[in-house]
Amino acid sequence: MFERININENQVDKLSFTFGGKVVSAYQGDTVAAALLGAGYKCFRETPVLGLNRNPYCMMGSCYDCLVSIGGRNVQSCMVECEQGMVVERVSHTKLTGIRPHEVS
Amino acid sequence: MKTLIIGGGVVGLSLAYGLTKRNEDVVVVCGSDEDYNASRGNFGLIWSQGKGLGCPEYSQWTQKSISLWPSFAEELAKLTGIDVELSLDGGMEYFTNKHEMEDFIESLHKVKKSNSDSQTYKYLNHEQLKLCVPEIGPKVVGATFMPGDGHVNPLQLLTALREGVRLGGAKIFNGARVKRVYRSGDLYNAQLDDNKELSAPRVIIAAGLGSADLAPMMGFKGAVVPQQGQLLISEKLPQFLKYPSGTIRQVNDGGIQIGGSTLDRGLDNKECIKTVSELASHAVDVFPCLEEVNLLRSWACLRVMTEDGFPIYQESKTNPGAFFITCHSGITLAAIHSVLLTEWIVGSERSPDLSMFSEERFNV
Numbered sequence: 299m300f301e302r303i304n305i306n307e308n309q310v311d312k313l314s315f316t317f318g319g320k321v322v323s324a325y326q327g328d329t330v331a332a333a334l335l336g337a338g339y340k341c342f343r344e345t346p347v348l349g350l351n352r353n354p355y356c357m358m359g360s361c362y363d364c365l366v367s368i369g370g371r372n373v374q375s376c377m378v379e380c381e382q383g384m385v386v387e388r389v390s391h392t393k394l395t396g397i398r399p400h401e402v403s
Numbered sequence: 404m405k406t407l408i409i410g411g412g413v414v415g416l417s418l419a420y421g422l423t424k425r426n427e428d429v430v431v432v433c434g435s436d437e438d439y440n441a442s443r444g445n446f447g448l449i450w451s452q453g454k455g456l457g458c459p460e461y462s463q464w465t466q467k468s469i470s471l472w473p474s475f476a477e478e479l480a481k482l483t484g485i486d487v488e489l490s491l492d493g494g495m496e497y498f499t500n501k502h503e504m505e506d507f508i509e510s511l512h513k514v515k516k517s518n519s520d521s522q523t524y525k526y527l528n529h530e531q532l533k534l535c536v537p538e539i540g541p542k543v544v545g546a547t548f549m550p551g552d553g554h555v556n557p558l559q560l561l562t563a564l565r566e567g568v569r570l571g572g573a574k575i576f577n578g579a580r581v582k583r584v585y586r587s588g589d590l591y592n593a594q595l596d597d598n599k600e601l602s603a604p605r606v607i608i609a610a611g612l613g614s615a616d617l618a619p620m621m622g623f624k625g626a627v628v629p630q631q632g633q634l635l636i637s638e639k640l641p642q643f644l645k646y647p648s649g650t651i652r653q654v655n656d657g658g659i660q661i662g663g664s665t666l667d668r669g670l671d672n673k674e675c676i677k678t679v680s681e682l683a684s685h686a687v688d689v690f691p692c693l694e695e696v697n698l699l700r701s702w703a704c705l706r707v708m709t710e711d712g713f714p715i716y717q718e719s720k721t722n723p724g725a726f727f728i729t730c731h732s733g734i735t736l737a738a739i740h741s742v743l744l745t746e747w748i749v750g751s752e753r754s755p756d757l758s759m760f761s762e763e764r765f766n767v
Contacts, residue, residue, distance in 0.1 A: 346641040347657040362638060362699055372638060372697055402493060402525065402535045402548050402646075 300335045315384035317366070324380040331357060331364045331376035334386075342366060342375065343389045365389045404749075407601055408432065409581050409593055409617060410609035412442035413557070413733040414740065416564035418607055421745030423571025430601055431568065431575045432593060438580075439612050439629070439672060442733065444704025446634060446662045447557035447654075448647060449735045451522060452494050452549035456510050459517040460759045461713045465732070466521050468739035469551055475738035476555070482570060485563035487555050488655045494552030495646040497532075497689045499542045511547060522551050538643060540691040546648075554647040556655060557734055564737070576601070584608065584620045586722055591621075605724040607748065611707045612670070614729055622719050623727040624762050629705035633674045634662040635682055638697045644690075651686050659693060661686045665706075674703040706731055716744065716760040727762070 302325075311326035317334060324333035331354045334342060341351040343365055354364035359377045366375045367387040375386070406422055408415045411433025422429045434440075449469055455462025469491065476489040498504035511524045525548040532539055532546045539546075569575060576595075583594040584606065591606035608618050611627070618625025639657030647653075650663035664678050679701050687694045707729055709715055714730035726748060730736055736744075746753045 345657070346639050347655075365638065371695065402527070402550075 299338065299340070302336065313380060313382040315380055315382070315386055317386045318388050322386075326380075328380045329357075329376050330366060330368075330378045330380055330384075330386055331374075333380050334366075334375065404428070404605050405430070405603040406605040406607060406748075407591060407593055407603035408607045408609060409584065410434075410607075410611060410613070411565075411575060411577070412440065412609070412611055413561055413564065413737055414442075414611070414728060414730065415607070415609035416561070416568055417733070417737040417740035418609065418728065418745055418748065419568045419573050420564055420571065421741035422748070423568055423573050424741070425745065425749065427749070428603075429568070429571070429573035430603065431573055432579050432581055432595070432601065433575055433577050434580050434610070434613060435578045439670070439705045441611050441704055441707050442561050443558065444634065444672075444702060445557050445706075445734060446632070446652070446660065447554045447560075447734060448494070448649065448652070449489075449491065449553050449555055450494060450549075450649070450732070451735070452496060452524065452547065452552050452649070453507065453510060453514075454732070455514045455518065455521070458711070458713050458759070459514075462514050462518040462521050464714075464739060465735055466518070467743070468736045471738035471742060472555075475741060479560075479563040479567055483563045483566040485559055485566060487559045487563050489553065489555045490647075491551055491553035493548055493550045493646055494554075495536070495546045495548050495648045497539065497546045497648050497650070498544050499685070499688050501544050504545055504547070508547060522549055524549050536644075536646065538690050538692050540688055542688045548646070552647075554652050555734060560734065560737065581610070581613075581617060584617055586621070586725070591722070591725055605726075605748075607726045607728055609728040611729070612705060614707075614727065618727045621725045621727070622721050623717060624765060625727060626710060626715075626762070626765060627729050628708050628710075629668075629670055630708045631664070631666040631668045631671065631703055631705055632662055633664045633666075633678045633682060633701065633703045634660060635679060635686075635698050635701045636660050637693070638699055640696065648689075650682070651689060658699070659686070659696065670705065672703045672705050674701045707733075710765055714760050715762050716747065716757045717762045 314323045322337045342353045352363045355361040357376045364375045365372050367389045372389045405428040408431045411431050419429045419431050451465045528545045580596045581593045590602045592602040637659040644653035717727045719725040743755050
């Protein structure tokens with residue numbers, strides 16, 4: 299879907315990281331969001347309440363649709379630069395899922 | 404009779420909505436985005452818990468409004484197609500300080516004694532609370548629970564009211580600030596910033612903090628003061644909080660909204676790190692699972708307060724047909740404002756006695 303423009307392959311440093319355990323290649327200077335979009339990911343996460351697919355919308359740190367988990371924290375992938383060997387996971391809310399409220403008796 | 408409503412927030416629009424339902428001719432003058440707009444920054448609670456100490460009529464009025472809310476929300480949805488996300492499953496107040504909790508229970512007890520119609524609160528100690536809300540942290544000493552309290556999406560409410568009022572045939576002027584209100588003969592005139600004039604035989608000043616300047620032009624005291632509250636919203640989480648509290652609630656799309664600070668800062672509506680971090684750390688004390696959760700945004704908004712915290716419903720003695728309406732709890736009271744307060748404005752046979760909410764109580 300996305301293509302790189304005006305890239306001189308000889309002048310950029312390439313690196314790789316993992317997203318959900320799968321290797322993704324990127325160029326130095328890419329944000330995680332850009333690299334994932336470049337790699338063809340169409341769904342970064344699902345919304346926690348309705349389970350709808352989400353991927354980046356604004357690419358400038360405002361919309362929070364591009365959330366991923368890095369180092370155990372949910373972060374905006376459009377605001378994080380790729381690093382070699384970085385481990386990126388899909389967001390998870392396991393600590394909070396499955397808890398059902400009880401009635402006040 | 405044509406009515407000119409100065410103020411396009413929830414209070415003004417609830418009255419506009421009630422009046423259009425009675426086929427009255429209504430014009431709403433809505434200020435600019437730069438105004439303080441309590442209707443856009445509030446917490447969205449529909450709340451009776453803790454309200455009405457020293458004024459049983461306010462407790463009754465609040466309770467009555469909450470009982471009208473389900474049909475009000477349903478009617479708005481039917482008319483406008485907008486779901487205001489009403490939920491009235493009951494409201495909690497969580498405490499991490501035993502003395503604060505005891506004082507609060509004492510005030511709930513007094514309110515209940517003064518208004519036997521009010522809902523019966525429950526006190527839950529830590530162990531009892533843990534059974535209903537398993538996510539509470541060890542610092543929580545207990546909670547009080549009020550059945551029937553709840554919350555709504557306040558922005559959806561504002562949108563639904565605007566749409567409902569428009570569909571009811573009212574005209575809404577947007578970005579129109581009133582700089583002067585005056586009477587000429589049997590008509591009340593509002594002069595806008597651009598010198599355009601609107602007039603009607605009935606005028607309602609419901610301009611929030613703007614009423615401090617406008618209401619005195621019609622002979623009211625117009626004693627409203629700002630009280631700043633700061634609010635935070637987190638990233639979206641799976642639904643786990645069934646019961647909203649005065650400081651923490653989970654909104655429909657999953658975000659955790661945190662608030663409840665009360666600061667006297669005049670007209671300053673900027674949040675500060677100190678208060679934001681106090682609010683966040685209280686929320687983490689109550690729900691430790693929020694510690695790793697990201698905050699998305701914070702903002703501050705100004706409550707519109709009267710000296711005693713109760714509403715003011717006043718018709719001018721010298722300018723009949725001119726009304727000054729203000730309250731802190733425009734969301735909770737939206738339902739009753741659209742019904743009984745509207746009846747009072749038009750002076751119908753169903754008009755309630757609202758004399759205890761007159762400005763004259765501040766005369767002593």
